[in-house]
Amino acid sequence: MITKNKIKLISSLNQKKFRDDNGLFVAEGTKLITDMTATYKTRWFFATSEWAENHKTINGLTPEIVDQEELKKISNLKTPQGVLAVLEKPAFTWDNSDLRNSLTLALDDVQDPGNLGTIIRIADWFGIRNIFCSEYTADAFGPKTVQATMGALSRVQVHYVNMVEFLTEAARTVPVYGTFMDGQNAYNEKLTHEGVVVMGNEGNGISPDVEKLVTSRLLIPNFPAGEPTSESLNVGVATALVCAEFRRRMVGA
Amino acid sequence: MITKNKIKLISSLNQKKFRDDNGLFVAEGTKLITDMTATYKTRWFFATSEWAENHKTINGLTPEIVDQEELKKISNLKTPQGVLAVLEKPAFTWDNSDLRNSLTLALDDVQDPGNLGTIIRIADWFGIRNIFCSEYTADAFGPKTVQATMGALSRVQVHYVNMVEFLTEAARTVPVYGTFMDGQNAYNEKLTHEGVVVMGNEGNGISPDVEKLVTSRLLIPNFPAGEPTSESLNVGVATALVCAEFRRRMVGA
Numbered sequence: 001m002i003t004k005n006k007i008k009l010i011s012s013l014n015q016k017k018f019r020d021d022n023g024l025f026v027a028e029g030t031k032l033i034t035d036m037t038a039t040y041k042t043r044w045f046f047a048t049s050e051w052a053e054n055h056k057t058i059n060g061l062t063p064e065i066v067d068q069e070e071l072k073k074i075s076n077l078k079t080p081q082g083v084l085a086v087l088e089k090p091a092f093t094w095d096n097s098d099l100r101n102s103l104t105l106a107l108d109d110v111q112d113p114g115n116l117g118t119i120i121r122i123a124d125w126f127g128i129r130n131i132f133c134s135e136y137t138a139d140a141f142g143p144k145t146v147q148a149t150m151g152a153l154s155r156v157q158v159h160y161v162n163m164v165e166f167l168t169e170a171a172r173t174v175p176v177y178g179t180f181m182d183g184q185n186a187y188n189e190k191l192t193h194e195g196v197v198v199m200g201n202e203g204n205g206i207s208p209d210v211e212k213l214v215t216s217r218l219l220i221p222n223f224p225a226g227e228p229t230s231e232s233l234n235v236g237v238a239t240a241l242v243c244a245e246f247r248r249r250m251v252g253a
Numbered sequence: 254m255i256t257k258n259k260i261k262l263i264s265s266l267n268q269k270k271f272r273d274d275n276g277l278f279v280a281e282g283t284k285l286i287t288d289m290t291a292t293y294k295t296r297w298f299f300a301t302s303e304w305a306e307n308h309k310t311i312n313g314l315t316p317e318i319v320d321q322e323e324l325k326k327i328s329n330l331k332t333p334q335g336v337l338a339v340l341e342k343p344a345f346t347w348d349n350s351d352l353r354n355s356l357t358l359a360l361d362d363v364q365d366p367g368n369l370g371t372i373i374r375i376a377d378w379f380g381i382r383n384i385f386c387s388e389y390t391a392d393a394f395g396p397k398t399v400q401a402t403m404g405a406l407s408r409v410q411v412h413y414v415n416m417v418e419f420l421t422e423a424a425r426t427v428p429v430y431g432t433f434m435d436g437q438n439a440y441n442e443k444l445t446h447e448g449v450v451v452m453g454n455e456g457n458g459i460s461p462d463v464e465k466l467v468t469s470r471l472l473i474p475n476f477p478a479g480e481p482t483s484e485s486l487n488v489g490v491a492t493a494l495v496c497a498e499f500r501r502r503m504v505g506a
Contacts, residue, residue: 114367118487118490121483121486121487121490122486122490124482124483125475125476125482125483125486126475126476127475127476127477127480127482150483150484151483151484152482152483155481155482187501187504220497221504222378222379222380223378223379223380223500223503223504224380225504227380228408229377229378229380229405229408230374230377230378230403230404230405231403231404233374233375233378233493234371234374234489236487236489236490237371237374237375237489237490237493240486240490240493240494241493241494241497244473244494244497247476248440250476251440251474251476251478
C-alpha cells in the first residue's frame with residue numbers, strides 16, 4: 001500500500017524540475033538497484049510480493065510491498081520489473097587535483113538521454129571516474145539515462161558545471177582534448193596518461209566558446225582515408241573509440 | 254493528393270511482413286533521401302509544397318505534392334520532415350570471393366533497430382561493404398533502422414542469411430572472429446586484413462551453434478584490468494572498437 005501523495009511525488013520524478021526540487025531519482029530492476037543502492041542513499045524501496053518471495057532483500061534493504069497496479073503508476077518502464085527504488089541525488093564535490101593522473105570526460109551539450117547513458121557505461125568500462133556535463137547536457141538522473149547506464153552510474157560521478165569555467169580551470173592542470181572533423185588523426189597524436197576529453201553535441205559538435213579551450217584537436221579517421229562515408233559517428237561511439245585509444249597506449253598494447 | 258489505398262499501403266510498410274510482401278520500404282528527410290535514392294530505386298516520392306519550393310528535386314526526382322495531413326498519415330516520425338520516399342528493397346547477391354581482402358560483419362540476432370542502425374553507420378565509417386545478418390536480427394529496412402543509419406545504408410549492403418550456413422562457407426575463405434567475455438585481448442591478438450567479425454545478441458551474445466564456427470575469440474579489455482566494471486559494452490560500441498582496431502593495424506598507426 002502506497003499513499004496517493006507518494007505516488008504523485010514519485011511519478012513527478014520523471015521531470016528534471018521535480019528531481020532537482022526533491023533531490024530524488026528513480027531506478028528500476030534487480031541488477032540496477034543492487035548496483036545503485038550500494039552507492040546512493042535509498043529513500044524508498046518498493047517491490048511486488050512475487051519479487052519479494054524470490055529476492056527478499058537487496059543490500060540488506062527490505063522492500064515495501066506494492067501491487068502491480070501501484071507499481072505501474074510509479075514505474076517509467078513499459079514492462080515494470082517488479083522492483084523500484086527512489087534514491088537520493090548525490091552532491092559530489094571535486095577539485096582540480098582529481099584530474100591529475102586520470103582520464104576525465106567533459107560533455108558539451110550531449111542531449112540524448114540514451115547517448116548519455118551509453119557514455120556513462122563506456123566511462124565505467126574504461127576506468128573514468130568523473131564526467132563533467134554542461135548545463136544543457138541531458139540529466140544523468142533522468143529515468144532513461146539511469147536505466148541505460150545499467151548500473152555504471154553507481155561507479156561514475158556525474159557533475160554539472162559551467163563548461164567554460166570548468167575547462168578554464170582544468171587546463172591549468174591537464175591537457176584538454178576534443179574531437180573535431182578537422183582534427184589530427186588520434187592514432188598518430190601524442191596522448192597523455194591524464195587529461196580531459198571533450199565530446200560535443202549530437203548535431204553541432206563542440207560549441208565555439210568551448211572549442212577555444214581545447215589544446216589538442218583529435219579526429220577518429222574513417223577507412224580508407226578520403227572515401228565518401230557517413231558525415232560523423234554517433235557521439236557514444238566516438239567517445240568509446242577515443243577512450244579505448246587512450247587506454248591502449250597506457251597498457252602499451 | 255494521394256489515394257486512400259496508397260496511404261494504407263505506405264503506412265503498412267512499418268511492419269516487416271508488408272515490407273517483404275511489397276518489396277518496399279520508407280526513408281524520410283532530405284539528406285537521407287538524397288543518399289538513398291542514389292542507390293535504391295524510387296517507387297514514390299512525396300513532399301509538401303513548402304519543401305518543394307525550397308528544394309525542387311532530389312537526384313533529378315520531382316516529388317508529388319502532399320499536404321501536411323497526408324504526410325502525417327504516411328510518416329513514421331513524430332515530426333515529419335516535409336519529404337518521404339518509398340524505395341524498392343534490393344536483392345543483393347554475393348559470393349565467397351567478396352569476403353577476400355575485406356573486413357565483413359556478421360550479426361547473430363542483434364535485436365534493437367537502433368543498434369542495427371548504429372552498426373550500419375559504423376560499417377560505413379570503417380569501409381565495411383557487407384553485413385550478414387541472422388534471420389532474427391532486426392530488419393535493416395525498418396523505419397527506425399533506416400533513419401538511424403543517416404544514409405549509411407546507401408553504401409553498405411545488408412544480407413539476411415542462415416548464419417550457420419553462411420559462416421560454414423565463409424570459414425573456408427577467411428578467418429572468423431567473434432567477441433566474447435572470455436576472449437583474448439583484441440589489442441594483442443593477430444588481426445588479419447580480411448575476415449568476418451561476428452557480433453552477438455544484446456542479452457545473450459553469440460549463440461552456441463555460431464560460436465563453434467568462430468576461429469578467433471576476441472575481447473575488448475576494460476581498464477584497469479580486473480577492476481569491477483559494467484558487465485559488458487553496448488553491441489554498437491563493441492562493434493566500433495573491434496572494427497577500429499582492425500583498421501588501425503591496416504594503416505600501421
